[in-house]
Amino acid sequence: MATIYDGAFRTILNDCRKLIIPVINEIFGETYTGEEEIRFFPNEHFLDRQDEADKERITDTNFTVFGKIPKKYHIECESSLPDGKITVRLFEYDAQIALDEGEVTEETLTVTFPNTAVLYLRTYQRTxxxxxxxxxxxxxxxxxxxxxxxxxxxSLEDIFGKGLLMLIPFYIFSHEKGFPEYNSDEQKLTELKAEYQEILERLDGLERQGVIGAFDKRTIIELSGDVIKEIAQKYENVQKGVGDMMSGALIETEARTILNQGIKQGIKQGIKQGKSQGISETKTQTALRLLKRGKLTVEEIAEDTGLSVAEVEQLAGLQTV
Known part of the structure; x- marks a missing residue:
């Protein structure tokens, strides 16, 4: 599997680990809520060889979900054609994971194999x-x-309906066969871009609802761009059309994060300054309190507090972050 896909898969799992829960539920029929602790274990394993030096193998994931009963999972991500070798490699990983945590009691070895699954990014007739x-x-x-x-x-409806947000960076694979057409037909490319605009808007909505955080959204967008750049490297119009779209969204996300951090810092400084001067309540605090009540317009709050309309609008935006 290409390094970029492997890296994207590992990154989103390690940096946004809660996103694996809906995938586990989908694959194994579990009913995890997303509140369970997830504990990752080392991915490097050394396979014992009698006729050669120990060989290092790196798994994509090796983790335990602590639900009512702790369960160990091992998930691999593949984009290549099924050739039988993948199954052998999976079993080697599973056996080594089981041995790493095996227990010997009175000369009895007990090993527990993980729940294993494979995510195929490409589907062939032989898959x-x-x-x-x-x-x-x-x-x-x-x-x-x-x-x-x-x-x-x-589909996108499946992904968002089931909360399978971890699949979004790899959604472009469902359009791979159409790259030649997208690259030469502006209308078709516009339709593809519209799908990715929908993805961005739905991610924004999930962030506003508190379903995902700003970091999760940023990671999904960034990895989506990386995968698009890799998979469409022979199709310049696809790369620019969809890839640039994701880059622009990433820049916008970073700018908004910086703005929000600045607003928060300003609020903290304002409160601190008010306290140091013996003021019972600063203009900012008053505006935030009135915004929370939701009974006055932005203009009315600006007039009552002495802040500008723009300043109150910034505070209103902070309330929804």
């Missing part, structure tokens, strides 16, 4: 709905499925 492990032992045969999530089969 199955699940992989299978069949482990034949002298004491009997154990077999179980490894579910596969096919990212390209999820």
């Amino acid at each position: 199955p709905d699940r992989m299978k492990y069949v482990i034949v032992t002298p004491g009997g045969t154990a077999r179980y499925d490894v579910p596969i999530m096919k990212v390209q089969t999820y």
Whole structure:
């Protein structure tokens, strides 16, 4: 798998780890609420080789969700054609994860395999709905499925309706076959850009509702841009049309964050100055209190407090952050 996709997947999981919960619920049929603790473990594992030096393998994810019953999960992200080697590699990872936390009591080794799944960014005719492990032992045969999530089969409605925001950076894969047409047909490119405008607007809405934070939104937008730049590198119009759109949204997000930080700092300084001067309540505090009540217009609050309309509007915007 290309490094950029692997890096994007690991970044969004490690930096915005709560976003994995809806994906786990979707893949494994769990009912996690999103309030559970998620604890990540080292991704580097050294596989023991009798005929060669130990070989380091790096998993995409290795974590435990602490619900009513703690459960360990291992999820890999793939964009390549299924070739059988992926299944072998998955089992090697799973076995090493199990051994790393294995317990030996009175010469009895107990190992617990993680719940494993694969996210396929591209879907081919040969891509199955699940992989299978069949482990034949002298004491009997154990077999179980490894579910596969096919990212390209999820529409925007699926993604936002089910809270699968972690898939947004990879949504562009569902349009990959259309790149030649988008690149040469301005109308088709406009339609693609409209989809990404919708994504940005819906992310803004989720931020305003407090469903995601500014950092989560920024990370999703940034990684989406990185993936688009990589996957569409042969299609200049697609790169500029959609890629520049995400870059612009990222700049706007950063500017708004800086503005909000400045407003917050100004409020803190105003309150501190008011206290130092023995003033019972500063203009800013009064304006915030009146805004919270919601009974006066911005203009009326500006007149009552002596602040400018622009200053009150900035404080009103801060109330919704």
